[in-house]
Amino acid sequence: MPFDFKQLSIPEIILIEPKVLTDERGFFMETYKYSDFVKMGIMEKFVQDNQSMSVKSVLRGLHYQKNPKAQGKLVRCLRGRIFDVAVDIRKGSPSYTQWVGIELSEENQSILYIPTGFAHGFLVLSQMAEVVYKCTEEYSPEHDCGIIWNDPEININWPINDPIISEKDRSLSRLSAK
Numbered sequence: 001m002p003f004d005f006k007q008l009s010i011p012e013i014i015l016i017e018p019k020v021l022t023d024e025r026g027f028f029m030e031t032y033k034y035s036d037f038v039k040m041g042i043m044e045k046f047v048q049d050n051q052s053m054s055v056k057s058v059l060r061g062l063h064y065q066k067n068p069k070a071q072g073k074l075v076r077c078l079r080g081r082i083f084d085v086a087v088d089i090r091k092g093s094p095s096y097t098q099w100v101g102i103e104l105s106e107e108n109q110s111i112l113y114i115p116t117g118f119a120h121g122f123l124v125l126s127q128m129a130e131v132v133y134k135c136t137e138e139y140s141p142e143h144d145c146g147i148i149w150n151d152p153e154i155n156i157n158w159p160i161n162d163p164i165i166s167e168k169d170r171s172l173s174r175l176s177a178k
Helices: 034-039
Strands: 003-007 014-018 021-023 026-028 048-055 059-065 073-079 081-088 099-105 111-114 118-124 128-135 144-146
Touching: 059 081, 073 081, 073 099, 073 118, 081 111, 081 128, 099 111, 118 128
Parallel strands: none
Antiparallel strands: 003 014, 014 111, 021 026, 048 128, 059 118, 059 144, 073 111, 073 128, 081 099, 081 118
């Protein structure tokens, strides 16, 4: 199998480490292979790919879509480094309001699987970062939601205290207001 799959502290969140083949020409790796993902229980069909570029200290998130358009995501950092976060927002879940944070970078080539029922956000740690992610649902403005990045109920330990945040993300409410 060209991937190592590792369950994180919230077992539904999976860190995927692809096998990278390098030689004097550069490298090659598979970033997604349906049959291997299905063997690990990741059975979603991905229907949309997104890409963003952000400068240092930009924080995007915490975003999610409500049912019936909830999105699972497969997140990679192509250039630079990010601190990627998934927050369990499934009411009744034993890990409700808990979060997982992991560094994704062009160096570690890791991929983070975030299923539906989780909010997602990331903070750029390098001068610039390019992030791509596959989604299990297309973007739906009427189902688009979010949680304020510094919600005290969630208490994410972000690596910086004063990130650059969009006006839209600054106006998000706390999870308890949902």
